[in-house]
Amino acid sequence: MARGRPSKKQQILDTARSLFADFGYQGTSIDLVVQRAGVSKPTVYNNFSTKQAMLLELLPQMLGEISAARQQIDNDTEMVAGIIESFRQLVQRNDWLAIYRIAWGERHKMEPEVYAQLGLLEQQQEQWIGQWLEEKQGCRPDSARLFMIRALCREAVIVTTLSAQLPDYPALERQLASVLIV
Structure with missing residues (x-):
């Protein structure tokens, strides 16, 4: 070569x-x-x-890229803004957004190994949110709160973008702030 x-x-x-x-x-x-x-x-x-074999080989590479981008969010960033930024990153690149589209629209058609890799997208996001909040608040949020935060951001940023609409980031910021009040 x-x-x-x-x-x-x-x-x-x-x-x-x-x-x-x-x-x-x-x-x-x-x-x-x-x-x-x-x-x-x-x-x-x-x-x-197969085509799924291609996707299976791509997923760890892409999940690693998404994770690395999340880790680059400045530690000085305010708590809510950092969480929103982690979701905003996902919609700024077509290839990363495509993984979400596949994960939500076609995951059920995939072989178990591909299905599991697609599930890691949400698991990694939730883990990062937990770590981010632990650093910002000094305590780890419970699983119900993490789920609410992830679901709220997913709907407001990712689903909105997939629906060809612009996310309302100020509204999301207000909603997140109310969920995060300890």
């Missing part, structure tokens, strides 16, 4: 990632991946037995 060139496998993954973001999971076919990646169908099948 030439230096500096991505492997065929990574080229296929990068193409699939872009296509999932543009067309969704169902709208992306192996044939479209072959065409856009500029590789042969046998090359794709030598690396990935």
Whole structure:
């Protein structure tokens, strides 16, 4: 392999990632991946037995990126603003938002291994919120409060964005502040 060139496998993954973001999971076919990646169908099948296998390989990479972005939220950021920012990050990139779209719209169609990886998206978000609040408030919120915060933010930011509307961040900030009063 030439230096500096991505492997065929990574080229296929990068193409699939872009296509999932543009067309969704169902709208992306192996044939479209072959065409856009500029590789042969046998090359794709030598690396990935199915489209779900591609997604399964992409998910840990993307979940790691999302987690790393969350960790970059400045510790000086106010408590509510930090939580909102962690959700805002998810909707600012089409490929990350596509993972949410797949997780909520198509997760039930996935093999157990893919289903479990998609579930990690919400688990990691809730864990981060718990850690963030523990740092800001000095105590770990209970699971019911974490669920309420995540559900409120998901509806206000992610579902609103998926519905082609703009999130009302000031309203979300007020609602979150009322939930977080200890």
